Amino acid sequence: MVDFFEHIDEYIKDQLSPEDKQAFEAEMTVNPTLRSAVDNYDLLKEISMGFLETEVREILNQTNDAPKKPNNYRWIWVTTIIVLLIAFAYYLISSNGKKESVQYADLYIDPAWPIDRSESTDTLSDAIKIALNGNTSSAVMMIKKTSLPNDEKNIWIAEIFAKSGQADSTLLYLPPTSDDNMKRDRINYLKVISLYSLGKKEDVKKLIDALPENTDGRYKNIYLRIN
Numbered sequence: 001m002v003d004f005f006e007h008i009d010e011y012i013k014d015q016l017s018p019e020d021k022q023a024f025e026a027e028m029t030v031n032p033t034l035r036s037a038v039d040n041y042d043l044l045k046e047i048s049m050g051f052l053e054t055e056v057r058e059i060l061n062q063t064n065d066a067p068k069k070p071n072n073y074r075w076i077w078v079t080t081i082i083v084l085l086i087a088f089a090y091y092l093i094s095s096n097g098k099k100e101s102v103q104y105a106d107l108y109i110d111p112a113w114p115i116d117r118s119e120s121t122d123t124l125s126d127a128i129k130i131a132l133n134g135n136t137s138s139a140v141m142m143i144k145k146t147s148l149p150n151d152e153k154n155i156w157i158a159e160i161f162a163k164s165g166q167a168d169s170t171l172l173y174l175p176p177t178s179d180d181n182m183k184r185d186r187i188n189y190l191k192v193i194s195l196y197s198l199g200k201k202e203d204v205k206k207l208i209d210a211l212p213e214n215t216d217g218r219y220k221n222i223y224l225r226i227n
Contacts, residue, residue: 004024004027004031004034005034005037007020007024008034008037008038008041009041011024011038012038012041019217019220019221019224020224022221023221023224023225026221026225027225030102030106102196102225102226104165104167104193104196104197105165107196107222107225107226108162108163108165108193109189109218109222110163111159111186113128113132113159114128114156115128115129115132123142123143123145123146124146124148124156126142127139127140127142127143127146127156128156130142131160131164132163134164136160136161136164136166139160140157140160140161143156143157143160144157151175151178154173154174154175155173155174155175155183155186155187157173158170158171158172158173158174158190159190161173162190162193162194165197167193167194167195167197167198168194168198170190170194171191171194171195174187174190174191174194175187182216184212185215185216185219188207188211188215188219189216189219189222191207192204192208192219192222192223192226193222195207196226204226208223211223
């Protein structure tokens with residue numbers, strides 16, 4: 001679903017797939033312009049139904065032999081509908097052109113941080129706690145000194161940079177992929193949102209298009225919002 005505004009009619013008529021509908025409704029929660037467009041669409045639909053009822057009454061009245069009174073209210077309906085349709089079309093065009101890009105903070109999801117809640121002196125746990133308190137550089141130095149495998153070190157360092165919104169550093173430390181599907185999906189996700197925050201939309205599109213079919217649904221919903 002490239003442009004949510006192009007799918008308002010399908011959403012109103014409940015013609016979207018369950019996955020697209022979920023993505024559409026998620027977008028409405030963070031995009032007041034889209035929410036307003038849907039609400040206005042409903043209003044116009046109700047007005048149109050009222051106009052249709054008026055037309056039906058007029059056809060039925062034509063069966064009467066009695067002289068008809070001028071049907072002034074019909075033209076009130078016509079004028080109202082034309083004005084509203086013009087206003088609504090202008091609103092959609094202008095609003096759609098002004099809508100802001102999805103922000104990094106709206107796309108970011110925390111991982112399952114390996115924080116030990118006991119009094120353990122585990123170095124990784126301590127490093128994560130320090131990172132979550134805002135001291136990224138100290139946390140990175142601590143992780144580099146652990147005995148973890150290099151790939152695992154790099155993943156957690158990338159996670160710390162992603163948490164603080166440092167896209168370049170995130171990409172620098174991310175491994176290419178992983179044989180573990182959960183890690184693979186997380187690596188791809190961090191690549192996507194980092195590239196997106198750097199404005200590299202073509203790279204984002206290529207990466208999303210090449211993702212495995214069994215990618216985690218949480219991440220798929222995010223990709224629908226930015227692709």
